[in-house]
Amino acid sequence: MNRKTLVLSAVIGLLAPVLAGCGGSDGGSDGADAIVVGTTDQVIATKDAQAPLDPAFTYDTATWNLIRNTIQSLMHVPRGGGAPVPEAASKCEFTDRQNESYRCTLRSGLKFSNGDPVTAADAKFSIERLVNIKDPNGASGLMTNIDTIDTNGDSEIVFHLKTPDATFPYKLSTPVAGLLNPKTYSANKLRTGFEVDGSGPYTFKAEVSGDVMTKAIFTRNPNYKGDLKLQNDKVEVKTFTDANVMGKALDSGDIDMMTRAMTPEQIKSLVENPKEGIALTEIPGLEIRYLGFDTAAPSVKEKAVRQAMAYVIDRGDLVTKVYGAMAEPLYSLIPATIATHTNSFFNKYGEPDRAKAAQLLEDAGISTPVKLTMNYTTDHYGAATAKEFETLKAQLNDSGLFDITVKGEEWKSFRPNQTKGDYAVYGMGWFPDFPDPDNYIAPFLDKDNFLNTPYANPTLRNELIPDSRREADRSAATNTFAQIQDIVAEDVPVLPLWQGKQYVASRDDIAGVEWAVNSSAELLLWELHRGTSKAS
Known part of the structure; x- marks a missing residue:
């Protein structure tokens, strides 16, 4: 051929x-x-991660790809994208104008692979199990807006939400909302192996x-x-x-x-x-890469340190040296190819500027060079990650404002350590759970976020994120998302680096x-x- x-x-x-x-x-x-x-x-199954394929525990692309092909969800995003459509369900819809009550009807004759019938009670069990176990490594945060779940017979299930959430159908399309058989999954214990x-x-x-x-x-x-x-x-x-x-x-x-x-x-x-x-x-x-910060760690607790890093890092140089045509610079948590994106980091910091970074640190009374360790995973995002962090190290150290050490670890230890707060600065990647701007914001900034970050901005959590979810027309939330992105650029709890192909x-x-x-x-x-x- x-x-x-x-x-x-x-x-x-x-x-x-x-x-x-x-x-x-x-x-x-x-x-x-x-x-x-x-x-x-x-x-990998380890002492700290004994249940790598349990939907209540795992929250990464590798394991979700295995689960997605085996465990059915009520909804799925159709080929080519767009709004979710029924999968295990025959019909799902909001039943109120406020987007607070969501009703699904299961397909007739639905069965688990062993032949057991799938019922609405199983769907209720599966999601309540996730929320009750609430493993810190998992994605229970996607479902914490559920207030109560009702069933009507074997085929109908109704989700009552605490606050309006137009993204809820997308959340029901993810593996965390997958339908589990109570005969093989315990209600309060992870399934190991x-x-x-x-x-x-x-x-x-x-x-x-x-x-x-x-x-x-x-x-x-x-x-x-x-x-x-x-x-x-x-x-x-x-x-x-x-x-x-x-x-x-x-x-x-x-x-x-x-x-x-x-x-x-x-x-x-x-x-x-x-x-x-x-x-x-x-x-x-829709992949992004970023630096995350434990904002409670003494070395990066001062916002000026994180802002100075934002002034110094040269995304264009990083992409050219490491990834070439595979990536492009990113100046927000929300990628440029997603509606509601704004270049908030570029608008605030512009091109790399050592002088502004130096003045910022001096005004904050921070002695230089600032000594930091940047941690990354050696085996989860590809072989180029090591070169990426050596490039970042060189950029920061060459400024004379930082004294950076980089340290790589395998994912099996990196992820548990990151969740526990062992790293002041760490590199992570993100593929969205669903293609909505909310999924580039809430997983990092909302309550029960998967980074387990100590950063908690009440304006974001209590006002802007809930407001953004009220809009069924997602473009109508553009101004709200712009405010969120500007706050992130100001506070720098995370520092976006690039988005990839x-x-x-x-x-x-x-x-x-x-x-x-x-x-x-x-x-x-x-x-x-x-x-x-x-x-x-």
Whole structure:
């Protein structure tokens, strides 16, 4: 076959333009063999993280991608983005003008993979379980606005919210709202190990070496009823510790596709020197990277220190040296491709300015150089992360205003340590739970946020965030989100660095690749199949 590089220029959800497409036939795979997907995402069970695949515990892209293909949610974001549509439900809607009461009716004949019927009581159990367990590592904060949950018979469930929330349908599309079987999930205890089951499109089996999952095997669930159209019967997700080894496996045909995380060098090579039989697909990305701060830590407690870092860091230089065409500078928590974005950090700090940073520190009575350790994870966001932090270190130290040390740790220890507040400054990435500006604000700044940050701004939490959620027309909340972004730029509880693009490489006999990873980095395995596309 001819060499080819496929570039998909589109944006999802609240982006413009929106991808258009309709579901394909439920025809299954053209071949009996499994489609094999490679990834460098690691799923590990440790002493501090014994339940890596429990929806009440886990909150990262790697594990959510496994759960999403196994555990069914009431809603899902359709192919091409846009407003959520029913998945396990046959119908969902707000029943009041204030967006405070949300009613769903389950599909008829819905079953878990073991054949047990799925009822409204199971949906109630699943979400109440998440909120009651309230694990600090998890995403229970997405559901804490629920006041009460009522059921009416086996098929109807009603969520009564504490305050209006137009984003609630999106939250019901996430794995934290997945439907669990009370026979296999305890109401008040996490499910340890690597077992997952639900009523989703696939059943799941893990191959494990020690405490590390090496392969995830997804097989079509014969009991599945929902809105998704499966294009294959079996997919295997194989884990690699090195992106270059993963690339060689693709070249040799040992895997059919590789996703997160290809290196900048691999992508550049495939763009400039396409390989026979390999397709490179660019997919719109909503990923952001940022520095987080423990604002209670003595070294960064003074706002002037964080603001001085904002003056010194050169995002353009960082992107050019480390990521090239894979990224672009970001001056807000909300990416430039999401409606309501404003360049609040650029508006306040402009181009890098050492003199202004020095004056700011002097006026605050802070001695220089300010000594800090910046922590990052070595194995969660790709091999380029180490170079990124060396570049940031050089920028800050070259100013003479900072004395920076960088320290890398594996994700299995990095994330628990970050949650416990062990790091004054740390690097993190974020793919949204759903493509709405709220999901770039609340997870960092609202009560029960996933960073577990001590930063608590009452204006943000008690006024602006609730106000933004009242608007069903999200563009009507633009002014509110602008105020939020300006406060973040002033207080710098987090410091946005860049937003990225996504690339997927695949054998060119694999179809559906452009739909199999969406802008939120969700892995939608049901879209993949061999041969030409069946979708219409």
